[in-house]
Amino acid sequence: MDVELRHLRAFVALCEEANYTRAAARLNLSQPALTRTIQQLERLLECRLIERSSRSFALTDEGSDLLNRARRVVADVDAISADLRRRATVEIGFSWLLPDEWFAETRTRFEALGGRISLRRVDDPLAALDERAIDIAIYRTDNGLPRHLRSRSIATERRVLAVSAGSPLAEAVGLSWSDLAHEPLVVNTISGTTTAASWDPPDHERAVITCTNFDEWIELVAADRGIGVVPELARVRAPHPGVVYRDVPDAPPSRVRLAWRSEPPRAVRRFLEVA
Missing domain, CATH: 3.40.190.10 (Periplasmic binding protein-like II)
Structure with a gap:
């Protein structure tokens, strides 16, 4: 078995606290567990680190040497870990x-x-x-x-109506949310913002054409299979030669x-x- 970082952390904490009880509490260990860790470290290094005969906490020469080096090792590891976590x-x-x-x-x-x-x-x-x-x-x-x-x-986000360029709705004026309640609707069931339930009350007889992604959705709208409703951002970011986006002032926003x-x-x- 080799010396591990936990051995060095325990040794540094003990030296800084100069007391097994306080060091164990700082490390969230029991005092017997801390004692065993220090004893294991001494066995691995084949030298005594802490004076056993002194009435107060004292280090041997080897313990003093190890403390200086252990502090540098622990500090370097902590700095590397913190830097890598920041860059994760x-x-x-x-x-x-x-x-x-x-x-x-x-x-x-x-x-x-x-x-x-x-x-x-x-x-x-x-x-x-x-x-x-x-x-x-x-x-x-x-x-x-x-x-x-x-x-x-x-x-x-504000929502806008998307319709086929050949749909009568592409030229309609003064559209309201309720005007769209019974139109055939194209619904992206995985990532879309609008379903038939977006109208209150919903029309249970309404034709609903479903798909599972935006690319399918916009092609179905362009093919005049139904209307669509999407965040306003689509008007700028997802233009399509076969689709016209129209404002619906009272459309409920999406989140x-x-x-x-x-x-x-x-x-x-x-x-x-x-x-």
Whole structure:
């Protein structure tokens, strides 16, 4: 068996406290466990580190030499660990269209602390989070989360109507939310923001065409299979020659949320603090 970092930490704590009881409390150890650790260290080094005959706590010459070196080793390891933790990469998954202003500000603040962000485009961010493929999910659905995941709302977004360029609605004026309640609806069941239940009361006879990602959704809208409703950001970030985006002033806003696993690692906690 070799000398381990735990041996050196225990020895440094004991020397600094000059008392087994206080050192054990500082290390969250029992006093017998600390005593065994120090004795094990002495056996591994084949020398006595602490004077046994002194009435007060005292080190041997070898103990004094080890203390100086052990402090440097522990300090170096702690500094390296702290630096690497600060530079840890947080994997963020999103399905489509990052909230631009929020993300730019959050990334700047997080990287100023030494952290790094890696973005991953996934069809289902919540599933990827649950499978530990990412650290944080950005999502817009109203899906309930399992108990081992946590979430936080970070923004609200205006919603706009998306219709085929050939649809009569592409030229309609004065549209209201209720005007759209009975139109055939294209729904992205995995990452979309709008379903038939988004209208109150919902039309149970309404035609609903489903898909599982944004690319399928926009092509179905372009093909005039139904209308779609998405965050306003899509108007700038996801133009399509076959799709027209229209304002609906009284459309309810959608929410952008973050989700993460319970008891996240330190880098994720630091990201959440600045996010």
